[in-house]
Amino acid sequence: MYHFIINPKSSSGRGIRYWWIVKSELDRQQISYSATFTKHMGHATELTEQICNENPGIKNIVVLGGDGTINEVVNGIPNFSEVLLGYIPSGSSNDLARSLGIPNDPIKALCNILKPSKFQYLDIGKIDFINMSTAPRKFACSSGMGYDANVCMEVQASPLKRRLNRFGAGKLVYIAIAIKQLFFTKQLNATVIVDGVKKDTYRKILLVSSMIHKYEGGGLRITPDASPTDGKLSICLVHGLSKLRTLILLPTIFVGKHVKFKGIETFHCSEIEIIADDITAVHTDGEIPAVCSHIKVQCIAGQIRMIL
Numbered sequence: 001m002y003h004f005i006i007n008p009k010s011s012s013g014r015g016i017r018y019w020w021i022v023k024s025e026l027d028r029q030q031i032s033y034s035a036t037f038t039k040h041m042g043h044a045t046e047l048t049e050q051i052c053n054e055n056p057g058i059k060n061i062v063v064l065g066g067d068g069t070i071n072e073v074v075n076g077i078p079n080f081s082e083v084l085l086g087y088i089p090s091g092s093s094n095d096l097a098r099s100l101g102i103p104n105d106p107i108k109a110l111c112n113i114l115k116p117s118k119f120q121y122l123d124i125g126k127i128d129f130i131n132m133s134t135a136p137r138k139f140a141c142s143s144g145m146g147y148d149a150n151v152c153m154e155v156q157a158s159p160l161k162r163r164l165n166r167f168g169a170g171k172l173v174y175i176a177i178a179i180k181q182l183f184f185t186k187q188l189n190a191t192v193i194v195d196g197v198k199k200d201t202y203r204k205i206l207l208v209s210s211m212i213h214k215y216e217g218g219g220l221r222i223t224p225d226a227s228p229t230d231g232k233l234s235i236c237l238v239h240g241l242s243k244l245r246t247l248i249l250l251p252t253i254f255v256g257k258h259v260k261f262k263g264i265e266t267f268h269c270s271e272i273e274i275i276a277d278d279i280t281a282v283h284t285d286g287e288i289p290a291v292c293s294h295i296k297v298q299c300i301a302g303q304i305r306m307i308l
């Protein structure tokens with residue numbers, strides 16, 4: 001029995017279109033399944049909790065949606081050892097699918113789930129918002145503080161993205177907002193503590209991304225050497241760069257070459273704490289759970305058992 005959680009609105013309606021394709025194949029193969037549509041933000045978390053509570057033993061949960069829906073599902077799993085997670089990407093960014101090599105074609109993705117070639121235990125991240133009432137949040141792919149989170153926040157609010165997504169051109173909005181936010185994001189000073197030891201106090205931080213996988217923002221290779229099975233976060237810390245220099249370096253992120261330049265540090269760790277001198281947005285898998293100044297991010301090794 002497969003429990004499908006579907007975000008019909010992912011990528012401006014691609015979710016529902018993909019579901020009809022997947023459903024007809026499931027029916028054709030006479031596969032036993034349940035299917036529930038998400039209706040609002042946070043609903044995928046509630047549905048996951050419900051599926052896990054109502055079905056004893058191992059559950060096959062299949063997510064059809066974008067990275068945001070995967071994030072909500074990961075935050076609803078009470079006991080990872082009882083869940084096998086399948087994924088059919090239908091979002092606009094699909095960074096998790098890109099990193100794992102999950103096909104964009106819904107039928108191919110479904111066939112992989114029905115006849116898995118392998119299962120893999122993947123790390124997840126967990127973020128605590130210090131001195132805030134916001135509950136800790138898990139993430140499957142990426143989290144970030146500063147610039148990347150500001151881009152996510154503005155993209156989410158953009159009605160233009162929803163319209164352009166229908167023509168497969170939502171990425172244009174990302175690029176436009178990414179350039180705009182380079183000039184609007186306030187650079188912060190922050191103390192960074194890595195695995196319990198103070199690394200440094202940095203001036204003019206643009207962003208600190210804590211990554212499980214390589215990609216965020218729809219294919220930006222933020223941490224090219226990230227591995228979801230090494231039990232570590234891959235960090236990208238950008239600091240002390242002028243806006244013009246950052247603009248010039250921005251295209252190099254698409255191929256992961258930005259890491260060679262001064263002012264862009266990448267490293268691995270189990271835990272990172274960032275204490276900034278002002279509040280800024282924080283994202284987890286492209287969604288914004290908080291605007292704050294002090295976070296602690298951890299890697300929890302080998303949590304999700306993913307069908308690949």
Ligand SMILES: Nc1ncnc2c1ncn2[C@@H]1O[C@H](COP(=O)(O)OP(=O)(O)OP(=O)(O)O)[C@@H](O)[C@H]1O
Binds near residue numbers: 068070287
């Ligand atoms: N029925 C719904 N109507 C509106 N919003 C919804 C609905 N169901 C879920 N959502 C919200 O949509 C958000 C984004 O969805 P999702 O990440 O699946 O797609 P996306 O943003 O197009 O893809 P990506 O994250 O890969 O860019 C989720 O965080 C969720 O809260």
